[in-house]
């Protein structure tokens with residue numbers, strides 16, 4: 001069945017990846033999964049040949065790949081299966097990357113959006129790159145977001161640069177309690193203009209808005225910088241959840257409109273959408 005083939009492809013290509021690129025594990029796995037799911041969707045025969053070739057090159061493959069699969073969490077396996085099932089139905093996967101200095105809260109924002117939880121406690125820096133999937137409903141349509149959590153540390157920069165090109169949207173974060181993370185936003189934007197697609201959707205997020213007492217960057221400063229670069233802006237908190245759903249939903253809506261813009265439909269304006277949603281939440285407790 002397709003599911004079994006998908007699982008085998010996943011096993012085999014995961015192993016292939018691990019043997020080739022030990023340093024950036026999760027990153028390449030996702031790419032491989034995308035590749036193998038494309039084979040399943042578009043050319044089953046090609047997939048079988050590829051699978052056969054890989055197996056003959058690596059006789060120990062099934063054993064090792066089984067071990068690899070067992071080391072994944074259910075959540076991760078779910079992500080792979082979402083990619084596979086989406087690809088078999090030829091639907092669009094939208095890649096969204098989170099960028100910004102180390103410890104600004106990229107992983108926490110992602111976990112808050114994906115699982116509705118806050119990762120408090122000890123800070124564990126992301127190594128390389130990781131991804132999670134979530135399906136968002138926009139006007140009764142399903143929009144699949146593949147969200148890439150990048151490492152903010154400088155030493156991983158060359159790894160993450162390679163992924164900018166595939167992203168349809170970028171969430172650029174700073175920490176409102178750390179001035180250096182705000183000052184570095186200009187450098188991040190320079191990198192984005194160098195490596196990302198020209199029409200990539202960019203959104204600036206000032207995170208940790210719950211830490212009012214430690215705030216060093218005002219809301220107005222964030223807004224001014226965003227205006228200068230013509231990108232939407234909001235302050236978020238992974239801890240309380242404020243504006244996290246709104247940020248991802250606005251991105252999903254923008255990408256949906258780009259993917260299937262009907263000729264009679266008015267052009268979607270992300271700035272206006274965010275402002276109207278913010279006003280709604282001010283008056284009625286709104287989107288968290």
Ligand SMILES: Nc1nc2c(ncn2[C@@H]2O[C@H](COP(=O)(O)OP(=O)(O)OP(=O)(O)O)[C@@H](O)[C@H]2O)c(=O)[nH]1
Nearest residue numbers: 102103104105106107108125126152208237238239
């Ligand atoms: N109070 C508060 N703390 C937060 C918030 N978001 C993240 N943190 C904390 O900030 C620290 C860093 O969060 P991460 O999400 O791991 O940071 P990151 O940007 O992914 O860091 P790298 O993986 O190194 O790039 C953690 O200790 C979190 O608990 C927030 O909205 N409010």
